[in-house]
Amino acid sequence: MGFNESRRCSVWLKRMPAPIRLRELIRTIRTARTQAEEREMIQKECAAIRSSFREEDNTYRCRNVAKLLYMHMLGYPAHFGQLECLKLIASQKFTDKRIGYLGAMLLLDERQDVHLLMTNCIKNDLNHSTQYVQGLALCTLGCMGSSEMCRDLAGEVEKLLKTSNSYLRKKAALCAVHVIRKVPELMEMFLPATKNLLNEKNHGVLHTSVVLLTEMCERSPDMLAHFRKLVPQLVRILKNLIMSGYSPEHDVSGISDPFLQVRILRLLRILGRNDDDSSEAMNDILAQVATNTETSKNVGNAILYETVLTIMDIKSESGLRVLAINILGRFLLNNDKNIRYVALTSLLKTVQTDHNAVQRHRSTIVDCLKDLDVSIKRRAMELSFALVNGNNVRGMMKELLYFLDSCEPEFKADCASGIFLAAEKYAPSKRWHIDTIMRVLTTAGSYVRDDAVPNLIQLITNSVEMHAYTVQRLYKAILGDYSQQPLVQVASWCIGEYGDLLVSGQCEEEEPIQVTEDEVLDILESVLISNMSASVTRGYALTAIMKLSTRFTCTVNRIKKVVSIYGSSIDVELQQRAVEYNALFKKYDHMRPALLERMPVMEKVTTNGPAEIVQTNGETEPAVLETKPPPSGLQPANQANDLLDLLGGSDITPVIPTAPTNKPAAAGGELLDLLGDLNLTGIPSITAYNKNGLKIDFTFERSNTNPSVTVITIQASNSTELDMTDFVFQAAVPKTFQLQLLSPSSSVIPAFNSGTITQVIKVLNPQKQQLRMRIKLTYNHKGSAMQDLAEVNNFPPQSWQ
Amino acid sequence: MIKFFLMVNKQGQTRLSRYYEHVEINKRTMLEAEVIKNCLSRSKDECSFIEYKDFKLVYRQYAALFIVVGIDQTENEMAVYELIHNFVEVLDKYFSRVVSETLNPL
Numbered sequence: 001m002g003f004n005e006s007r008r009c010s011v012w013l014k015r016m017p018a019p020i021r022l023r024e025l026i027r028t029i030r031t032a033r034t035q036a037e038e039r040e041m042i043q044k045e046c047a048a049i050r051s052s053f054r055e056e057d058n059t060y061r062c063r064n065v066a067k068l069l070y071m072h073m074l075g076y077p078a079h080f081g082q083l084e085c086l087k088l089i090a091s092q093k094f095t096d097k098r099i100g101y102l103g104a105m106l107l108l109d110e111r112q113d114v115h116l117l118m119t120n121c122i123k124n125d126l127n128h129s130t131q132y133v134q135g136l137a138l139c140t141l142g143c144m145g146s147s148e149m150c151r152d153l154a155g156e157v158e159k160l161l162k163t164s165n166s167y168l169r170k171k172a173a174l175c176a177v178h179v180i181r182k183v184p185e186l187m188e189m190f191l192p193a194t195k196n197l198l199n200e201k202n203h204g205v206l207h208t209s210v211v212l213l214t215e216m217c218e219r220s221p222d223m224l225a226h227f228r229k230l231v232p233q234l235v236r237i238l239k240n241l242i243m244s245g246y247s248p249e250h251d252v253s254g255i256s257d258p259f260l261q262v263r264i265l266r267l268l269r270i271l272g273r274n275d276d277d278s279s280e281a282m283n284d285i286l287a288q289v290a291t292n293t294e295t296s297k298n299v300g301n302a303i304l305y306e307t308v309l310t311i312m313d314i315k316s317e318s319g320l321r322v323l324a325i326n327i328l329g330r331f332l333l334n335n336d337k338n339i340r341y342v343a344l345t346s347l348l349k350t351v352q353t354d355h356n357a358v359q360r361h362r363s364t365i366v367d368c369l370k371d372l373d374v375s376i377k378r379r380a381m382e383l384s385f386a387l388v389n390g391n392n393v394r395g396m397m398k399e400l401l402y403f404l405d406s407c408e409p410e411f412k413a414d415c416a417s418g419i420f421l422a423a424e425k426y427a428p429s430k431r432w433h434i435d436t437i438m439r440v441l442t443t444a445g446s447y448v449r450d451d452a453v454p455n456l457i458q459l460i461t462n463s464v465e466m467h468a469y470t471v472q473r474l475y476k477a478i479l480g481d482y483s484q485q486p487l488v489q490v491a492s493w494c495i496g497e498y499g500d501l502l503v504s505g506q507c508e509e510e511e512p513i514q515v516t517e518d519e520v521l522d523i524l525e526s527v528l529i530s531n532m533s534a535s536v537t538r539g540y541a542l543t544a545i546m547k548l549s550t551r552f553t554c555t556v557n558r559i560k561k562v563v564s565i566y567g568s569s570i571d572v573e574l575q576q577r578a579v580e581y582n583a584l585f586k587k588y589d590h591m592r593p594a595l596l597e598r599m600p601v602m603e604k605v606t607t608n609g610p611a612e613i614v615q616t617n618g619e620t621e622p623a624v625l626e627t628k629p630p631p632s633g634l635q636p637a638n639q640a641n642d643l644l645d646l647l648g649g650s651d652i653t654p655v656i657p658t659a660p661t662n663k664p665a666a667a668g669g670e671l672l673d674l675l676g677d678l679n680l681t682g683i684p685s686i687t688a689y690n691k692n693g694l695k696i697d698f699t700f701e702r703s704n705t706n707p708s709v710t711v712i713t714i715q716a717s718n719s720t721e722l723d724m725t726d727f728v729f730q731a732a733v734p735k736t737f738q739l740q741l742l743s744p745s746s747s748v749i750p751a752f753n754s755g756t757i758t759q760v761i762k763v764l765n766p767q768k769q770q771l772r773m774r775i776k777l778t779y780n781h782k783g784s785a786m787q788d789l790a791e792v793n794n795f796p797p798q799s800w801q
Numbered sequence: 802m803i804k805f806f807l808m809v810n811k812q813g814q815t816r817l818s819r820y821y822e823h824v825e826i827n828k829r830t831m832l833e834a835e836v837i838k839n840c841l842s843r844s845k846d847e848c849s850f851i852e853y854k855d856f857k858l859v860y861r862q863y864a865a866l867f868i869v870v871g872i873d874q875t876e877n878e879m880a881v882y883e884l885i886h887n888f889v890e891v892l893d894k895y896f897s898r899v900v901s902e903t904l905n906p907l
Contacts, residue, residue: 073818075830109823252887259887262880302879309877337848342879373847 110146142175166202173208272314344379393426412447445484469509496544693720718749738764771800804871
């Protein structure tokens with residue numbers, strides 16, 4: 001021991017052990033057997049790295065940041081390394097710069113203020129003597145550059161875009177894409193540099209140039225028009241790629257640079273869209289690519305796919321389009337599932353425009369319903385619905401019903417809705433229609449959408465001659481199994497309506513069954529009692545039983561008993577119904593037969609498809625209530641006069657805004673939006689008047705039959721503590737409009753906002769002028785007569801445009 | 802547009818991840834776990850394109866490693882499928898002998 005040893009000790013203590021290399025770290029982390037162990041290792045290393053950073057150690061900074069980046073990739077926070085990355089970028093050593101720029105790309109973006117410090121470094125590096133450093137700078141700028149950085153450095157990028165060094169040129173092009181995305185105004189700046197881009201031989205430059213041109217064309221219609229003149233050049237490049245022999249540099253499974261081919265095809269698509277001349281210039285090359293590409297490997301098919309998409313999108317001649325669809329048909333027969341998937345997706349896009357051509361492949365598409373792949377099945381289902389027409393409906397429906405039987409639950413709802421829609425449009429006969437509905441209800445009963453039930457009921461009501469047949473089949477269907485709610489709801493409703501036909505034993509379409517009144521009541525009561533019945537279903541059943549009191553002759557007492565039992569049901573809805581029906585038996589027995597009469601044929605509510613059903617459900621609840629079948633419409637209100645109002649009020653045909661009125665009427669169009677477009681384009685309502693406790697709200701609907709008509713529903717409410725009586729609403733509009741005021745719901749607005757007066761105003765606006773209205777309100781309040789005039793100017797533009 | 806590029810092994814450990822759109826760091830691990838779950842549940846008869854949330858996944862399996870690329874609607878799925886293979890071939894050429902064990906030594 002002595003001086004030397006102690007000196008060695010102190011030296012050893014001063015110098016920390018060299019930080020481990022990245023490889024060691026990775027190896028260590030991989031030995032961790034649990035997540036907790038891994039976390040521990042990482043925390044330890046993080047601590048070591050942090051202290052190393054604190055010491056401002058230049059030699060090992062690069063190594064530490066590399067490790068930090070690896071840990072960041074595994075999901076651990078690494079923000080404390082951001083400044084270190086900046087220091088590395090500022091260093092002169094290439095190895096430091098490399099890691100520093102990588103770190104900047106991964107850890108920094110415009111959210112951190114720190115990133116602006118990089119701007120100067122990047123600027124210097126863009127002018128560096130070594131191309132690799134310039135490349136790094138370009139890469140980083142193109143990856144995470146913020147708008148300020150891009151604005152500052154766009155000039156440098158533009159300069160590099162004109163250089164003859166292809167390594168730099170290609171990177172500059174990609175960087176320019178990013179600059180344009182961040183600061184679209186700078187697009188013009190790059191225009192001159194693009195002049196010679198396509199003259200390059202280097203594929204890297206060509207590829208990135210095409211990306212740049214694509215970006216510019218997508219963003220600016222002026223650029224698009226300007227670049228149309230490049231079509232011949234692009235065609236030439238594409239031709240060379242196809243015709244050229246084997247080029248080892250660019251070969252992928254026998255095809256020369258397929259990635260560049262795909263890019264060029266995509267750019268041609270954008271340029272040829274809506275432009276006859278450009279489309280004509282590309283016809284030949286597209287035909288050539290379509291026929292000459294080798295299809296044995298995926299590469300060839302990728303190019304063919306892109307070609308097909310281009311052909312369908314531009315104004316190509318019909319021969320070419322047929323060629324494209326045939327290629328897709330061939331894809332469908334291919335063993336490779338990827339290709340089948342891609343083919344179905346493309347066919348779905350083209351079924352609108354080239355319906356007949358796609359029809360030719362119908363049988364193949366229907367076969368795809370049996371595929372094992374979920375994505376393929378979904379596509380095949382959507383496409384099948386799009387292809388159903390009057391001629392093939394029977395055959396297609398058979399396949400689709402079979403599909404409904406065997407498909408996964410996630411499809412059943414959409415499939416059922418699609419089948420209903422197609423059946424409605426193309427049913428060859430009423431009996432077939434009802435049979436199809438029955439089949440769907442029995443196979444996928446629980447997946448049918450709730451709002452399909454009212455539509456079905458309406459359909460059944462309207463097929464008068466089929467009532468006996470329908471009710472018989474429905475009765476038989478629920479006899480065995482009453483767990484499928486929509487089926488039970490429809491069946492209960494029908495039995496309630498047509499129970500007399502059921503017990504009378506008349507049926508023309510099939511062998512009538514012998515059913516007694518008691519048996520019918522048995523099944524309805526079982527539905528009521530069953531645990532599987534939803535509250536709504538029970539409501540249907542109870543109302544049905546009630547209706548049978550006028551249709552059945554010997555079991556009225558039994559019905560009375562059932563109804564009175566449910567007067568004390570825990571379910572409030574059932575209780576209310578039972579109590580009211582009871583009242584109907586006791587106090588209003590003279591009205592009972594009239595009230596429970598057979599429902600008349602209902603107004604047809606046009607539905608446009610499953611997407612439509614979803615929209616109307618959420619958007620127009622008050623309107624739907626008026627056409628909804630009896631279970632809610634016939635609900636005996638507390639007082640007889642309100643009930644008469646309801647029956648009287650059904651004269652107003654509700655205008656359900658079929659919001660997507662610009663959608664094509666074909667079934668395919670709606671179904672294409674099956675999964676997408678659930679935007680409710682409702683018109684916002686306004687408060688037209690709000691003074692002295694009287695508030696009047698306007699809600700709007702546009703008539704789908706006459707676009708100049710706006711239907712305004714006013715709701716007047718009273719927040720004071722006394723009622724407003726003798727309320728009269730008057731309105732006046734400018735001369736170019738016409739007004740029709742329908743009768744109000746009442747003339748009393750109860751106090752404390754406990755009720756409202758509703759009134760419908762129809763406004764005809766043929767000149768589509770801005771809607772303005774002057775209103776006059778008169779009413780009695782607190783013993784004195786009140787009157788007020790007001791002007792309504794805040795109509796939303798959607799209500800009159 | 803390519804949203805992200807992942808290499809995940811069968812056990813769900815991320816070997817490489819590169820995001821081209823900003824995703825919160827805690828959401829990344831969730832995303833990776835879900836993505837690998839989707840890929841593992843696919844059988845051999847199913848196609849390599851999965852519809853996931855509002856974008857598509859293109860995946861390719863190399864022994865115990867999955868390479869998954871997330872793309873949006875504008876990309877050609879089959880071209881991306883080819884790109885993945887190209888990437889693996891580049892790694893192979895550059896690192897001379899890329900074996901799954903090198904990427905995934907367990």
